[in-house]
Amino acid sequence: MEERASVVVVGAGVIGSSVAFQLARMGQRDVVVLEREALPGAGSTAKANGGIRAQFTTGVNVAMSLLSMEILDGLEAEIGDPPAYRKAGYLFLTDSPERFLAMERAASFQEGLGVTVEVLGASEVRRRVPWVSGEGLAGGTFGARDGFIDPGRLCGFFVSMAAAGGVRFAYGREVVAVEPRPGGEWVLRTATGEAFTAPHVVNAAGAWAGRVAALAGIDLPVEPVRRHIFLTGPVRDLPPVIPMTIDSDSGVLVRREGDRVLIAYSNPDEPAGFNLAFDPDFVHRFAEPLDRRFPAVAAGGIDSRRSWSGLYEVTPDHHSVIGPVPGRPGFLLANGFSGHGVMHAPAAGRCVAELIVKGRAESADISSLSLSRFQAGELIHETMVL
Numbered sequence: 234m235e236e237r238a239s240v241v242v243v244g245a246g247v248i249g250s251s252v253a254f255q256l257a258r259m260g261q262r263d264v265v266v267l268e269r270e271a272l273p274g275a276g277s278t279a280k281a282n283g284g285i286r287a288q289f290t291t292g293v294n295v296a297m298s299l300l301s302m303e304i305l306d307g308l309e310a311e312i313g314d315p316p317a318y319r320k321a322g323y324l325f326l327t328d329s330p331e332r333f334l335a336m337e338r339a340a341s342f343q344e345g346l347g348v349t350v351e352v353l354g355a356s357e358v359r360r361r362v363p364w365v366s367g368e369g370l371a372g373g374t375f376g377a378r379d380g381f382i383d384p385g386r387l388c389g390f391f392v393s394m395a396a397a398g399g400v401r402f403a404y405g406r407e408v409v410a411v412e413p414r415p416g417g418e419w420v421l422r423t424a425t426g427e428a429f430t431a432p433h434v435v436n437a438a439g440a441w442a443g444r445v446a447a448l449a450g451i452d453l454p455v456e457p458v459r460r461h462i463f464l465t466g467p468v469r470d471l472p473p474v475i476p477m478t479i480d481s482d483s484g485v486l487v488r489r490e491g492d493r494v495l496i497a498y499s500n501p502d503e504p505a506g507f508n509l510a511f512d513p514d515f516v517h518r519f520a521e522p523l524d525r526r527f528p529a530v531a532a533g534g535i536d537s538r539r540s541w542s543g544l545y546e547v548t549p550d551h552h553s554v555i556g557p558v559p560g561r562p563g564f565l566l567a568n569g570f571s572g573h574g575v576m577h578a579p580a581a582g583r584c585v586a587e588l589i590v591k592g593r594a595e596s597a598d599i600s601s602l603s604l605s606r607f608q609a610g611e612l613i614h615e616t617m618v619l
């Protein structure tokens with residue numbers, strides 16, 4: 234027995250649910266989302282820090298962020314209280330005069346694209362965030378419209394709104410085969426023995442997207458890479474709201490999480506792979522820069538029981554892959570967000586839904602995010618990668 238749909242989305246993380254939400258808003262009927270877990274958002278979405286920023290150095294990353302912010306602002310009343318998108322800002326800091334110059338150049342590039350960003354000298358940084366050690370500081374940049382989103386809440390919102398709009402979410406359905414059928418249909422088979430057919434398939438399988446693409450004979454360069462998040466114990470000597478504050482020289486970033494502080498740090502030596510094991514010793518990799526730049530945070534100590542690891546889904550140029558696959562009509566990709574999947578989910582969902590419903594992405598120019606860029610050697614270079 235086959236179930237027919239107009240669109241089958243693989244994966245009910247923040248990306249797949251955003252696509253489903255936008256399809257429902259555009260009046261698309263018969264959309265099915267297949268998710269292997271028992272719940273939506275149980276993959277990387279549940280592990281994310283939830284940062285949202287427009288401080289990037291490529292036009293397409295800035296455009297995706299601004300579109301997402303606009304969509305989130307427009308949905309504020311529907312998502313309800315407390316606001317899912319809290320504009321506490323992103324503050325990038327550096328000790329290096331050369332890096333500060335590059336940050337100033339990035340800020341003027343961003344301003345030219347409509348981003349709200351301020352360049353701050355060392356004394357202004359010290360005034361605004363006195364809890365940061367200002368020793369040796371060259372300066373920083375602050376984006377007031379940047380901030381954080383609650384990833385699980387955003388995903389849950391998309392799921393419930395999409396479901397209310399008629400989208401069917403089928404959980405416990407792992408897609409194990411993807412076959413093209415003459416006449417332009419795709420057949421997706423699940424481990425439960427069911428088959429779903431549709432002219433449009435959206436791969437929204439996050440860190441597992443390469444495997445789902447391979448089922449359809451597509452070579453998609455998306456690799457899983459483990460990332461850690463640590464929480465401190467309660468920290469009282471800090472304001473209740475602080476910006477996402479990044480020591481750009483080391484890559485250590487901190488933000489408030491209730492009465493604690495969340496710390497993230499990207500290990501440049503982390504090998505690609507599906508290793509999800511939490512490593513409590515990882516803390517030693519960032520202890521020195523944390524102590525030096527954020528002593529008030531370090532004083533809270535690390536609470537390893539409230540810390541975790543998850544998977545980034547990384548492409549060779551740290552930009553997502555969104556759009557059709559040459560030679561595979563109807564198969565669409567929304568993958569490889571490389572640490573930006575939560576913040577770019579609203580925009581990605583809109584663009585993918587437009588590709589299906591209108592035949593082209595109207596809300597943003599996503600042509601540079603095509604899969605073919607890897608073969609054509611047209612990689613995009615972003616320097617503000619976290």
Ligand SMILES: Cc1cc2nc3c(=O)[nH]c(=O)nc-3n(C[C@H](O)[C@H](O)[C@H](O)COP(=O)(O)OP(=O)(O)OC[C@H]3O[C@@H](n4cnc5c(N)ncnc54)[C@H](O)[C@@H]3O)c2cc1C
Pocket residue numbers: 243244245246247248249267268269270273274275276277278279280281282283284285406407408409437438439440441442445460461462542543544545546567568570571572573574575576577
């Ligand atoms: C520690 C950490 C911190 C992060 N911080 C940020 C941040 O600050 N800001 C930001 O924007 N992003 C951040 N990210 C990245 C962000 O979490 C991801 O980019 C985003 O969640 C990707 O969403 P997704 O829906 O594509 O993937 P997922 O949430 O992983 O969803 C994919 C879904 O597909 C399902 N699936 C996989 N294979 C199959 C199959 N064969 N059949 C059916 N279902 C399948 C999975 O079960 C999963 O539910 C962070 C990630 C981590 C790990």
